[in-house]
Amino acid sequence: MQAELEQLLVLQDRQQKIKQIQTEIKSLPQQRQNLEAQLAASAAAVAALKHKGQHLEMDRKKLELDAGTRQESITRLKTQQYETRKNDEFRAMGNEIERYEKEIRAIEDQELELMDQADKLKVEVTAEEKKAAATKDSIARQMNDLGEKSKALEARLQELSKERKELAEKMDEDVLNRFERLFTSKGDSAIVAIEHGVCTGCHMKLTIATVKAAEGGKEIVNCEQCGRILYIPA
Ligand SMILES: [Zn+2]
Numbered sequence: 001m002q003a004e005l006e007q008l009l010v011l012q013d014r015q016q017k018i019k020q021i022q023t024e025i026k027s028l029p030q031q032r033q034n035l036e037a038q039l040a041a042s043a044a045a046v047a048a049l050k051h052k053g054q055h056l057e058m059d060r061k062k063l064e065l066d067a068g069t070r071q072e073s074i075t076r077l078k079t080q081q082y083e084t085r086k087n088d089e090f091r092a093m094g095n096e097i098e099r100y101e102k103e104i105r106a107i108e109d110q111e112l113e114l115m116d117q118a119d120k121l122k123v124e125v126t127a128e129e130k131k132a133a134a135t136k137d138s139i140a141r142q143m144n145d146l147g148e149k150s151k152a153l154e155a156r157l158q159e160l161s162k163e164r165k166e167l168a169e170k171m172d173e174d175v176l177n178r179f180e181r182l183f184t185s186k187g188d189s190a191i192v193a194i195e196h197g198v199c200t201g202c203h204m205k206l207t208i209a210t211v212k213a214a215e216g217g218k219e220i221v222n223c224e225q226c227g228r229i230l231y232i233p234a
Pocket of ligand 1: 199200201202203204223224225226227228
């Protein structure tokens with residue numbers, strides 16, 4: 001019986017490792033997705049700044065056009081001023097010219113402000129592009145590492161599965177079935193130690209009879225509370 005329990009402990013160890021590795025393998029796609037999301041966010045940050053720059057340029061061109069049409073109006077009014085002989089018309093045109101000139105100055109102030117913003121944005125874009133390039137490199141490395149990790153995990157999984165299969169083949173079928181059922185239902189510990197008369201699976205106190213039976217080692221003893229297979233640690 002002792003040999004059987006020892007086999008079960010080794011089997012359990014392999015199965016626990018297999019489960020752990022399977023969990024790790026399952027988490028890999030999510031890790032890849034996270035990296036892809038980081039990459040996309042970094043590219044989007046650069047694109048957003050560039051987009052902002054395009055808008056600034058469009059706004060500035062619009063202001064330039066606005067100033068241009070006013071300048072044309074001034075030129076037209078000045079020509080008309082020379083052609084008129086009426087003083088009040090001359091004065092009215094003079095007022096209009098002044099109004100346009102004032103508007104042009106305001107537009108030019110706005111243009112300068114936009115150009116200033118565009119200059120600052122250029123610095124931001126350069127910094128963001130540098131950051132994005134570094135992010136891209138780092139993510140490429142991490143993706144590569146994930147690929148390597150995936151290969152290593154798959155190889156280890158195959159190794160462990162083979163070991164597990166070889167162990168299981170040597171075992172009594174009934175014992176194996178009991179173990180498998182417990183392993184599935186209890187998460188990942190089907191065989192647990194007795195420590196100070198307590199089942200280390202459910203932490204309940206065992207009866208003296210159960211402890212004695214386990215110590216006797218003539219049969220497979222289960223915890224009366226949780227049903228796990230019990231062994232006395234060496
Ligand atoms: Zn128990």
